[in-house]
Amino acid sequence: MHACVIGAGVIGVTTAWQLAREGWQVTLVDAATEPASGASHANGGQLSYSYVAPLAGPGVLPHLPSWLLSPSSPLRFRLRADPLQWRWCLQFLQACNARAASATSAQLLALSYLSRQVLHDIQQDNPIDFAHARNGKLIVYRTPALLDKARAQVALQADLGSDQQILTTEQLIAQEPALAPARATLAGAIYTSSEESGDCARFTQGLARQLATMGQVTLRPQTTIQQLERHHGRIRRLLTVTGEAIEADQFVLAAGMGSRPLLAALGVRAPLYPLKGYSLSLPCHQEQVPAISVTDYERRTVYAKLGDTLRIAAMVGIGMPSQGIEADRIALVKRQAQELLPQVNLGPAQAWAGQRPATPHGRPLIGRSRAADNLWLNIGHGALGFTLACGSSHLLGSLMAGAAPAINPAPFRPDC
DSSP states (O other): OEEEEEOOSHHHHHHHHHHHHTTOEEEEEOSSSSSSOSTTSSOOOEEOTTOOOOSSOTTHHHHHHHHHHOTTOSEEEOOOSOHHHHHHHHHHHHTOSHHHHHHHHHHHHHHHHHHHHHHHHHHHHSOOOSOOBOOOEEEEESSHHHHHHHHHHHHHHHHTTOOOEEEOHHHHHHHOGGGGGGGGGOOEEEEETTOEEOOHHHHHHHHHHHHHTSTTEEEEOSOOEEEEEEETTEEEEEEETTSOEEEOSEEEEOOGGGHHHHHHTTTOOOOOEEEEEEEEEEEOSSSOOOSSEEEETTTTEEEEEETTEEEEEEEEEESOOSSSOOHHHHHHHHHHHHHHOTTSOOTTOEEEEEEEEEOTTSOOEEEEOTTOTTEEEEEOBGGGHHHHHHHHHHHHHHHHHTOOOSSOOGGGOOOO
């Protein structure tokens, strides 16, 4: 059987790897010159397996007015004459309730734990150098009230298998001395010792190099798709902009936001919207930086040491231009990072921005598309693409093979 996987970000490459190891002939197609050129390129670097609560939660609505009005908000919203944006935002607000968030958290935890096991298996069998570290994670809070609210999420996740601790300010500083200069602004933290970090682009490119050594795998970079040609309810072939046709028995869309127009041309509407995120990457061998991954909860900023690089990622932009990096947003990230880590020199930091393909409810879409019998989806992972990639691809591989999946696939079943 021959599968054509569209998209060479972390989702597409792990999907191609999963299918190849199960014996499929695989063609991996992407418009870019190298893997991980889009949303996978410079993300936050956290493998946050035990903290996968969806963005749509009950705490969003009370904060929404202040977030929308404040220039220093972690959320920036630009209203567009775009029914897709309006529809997505309405569905997002409908998902902002405790019942939906709790159910989604449980479903994402099952997928994330599967993902952790698959990634560990990869590293055991064919290790990839991507600055992988099992260094734990701290979610730091600046107000006691928010720390108290976080206890409910800790209790929920404890019932689902997570092992997390609530730390006082002094315990937090003892655990991560690099945060000592900001001691007076911190109320405490949640510490999860089992969390990990790594460079998503290096992982994706390393796995792609393994694919290139497999005889049944063909890599097709710099291949832009014009359309998926459907005939009698099945995708017959993929047509490129140069007029070339790529035929396969099964097709997988794993192209992030690039999946939406391809599905729209087939008459189905994918509930995806791009959430723009920003990051800084800087050398950290000379500065005292956190050895543990850190999330500044109120500011929605993450810090991860990736080998000799410190990655700082932040912000959500809805309705922002897909290209370019807004200077004021990067300036805000730098200012807030300097407040938390005044000892770090941000001068050489390299800025990046990317579009995270998100569903309104926070669950990725994994399974057969309604558009064609032989079209499969692995899309919509939002900010959790790196964390969920290996598990999502394992789940999809089981479904495509007709095998019993390791977890319940129903919550991730596409409706498009």
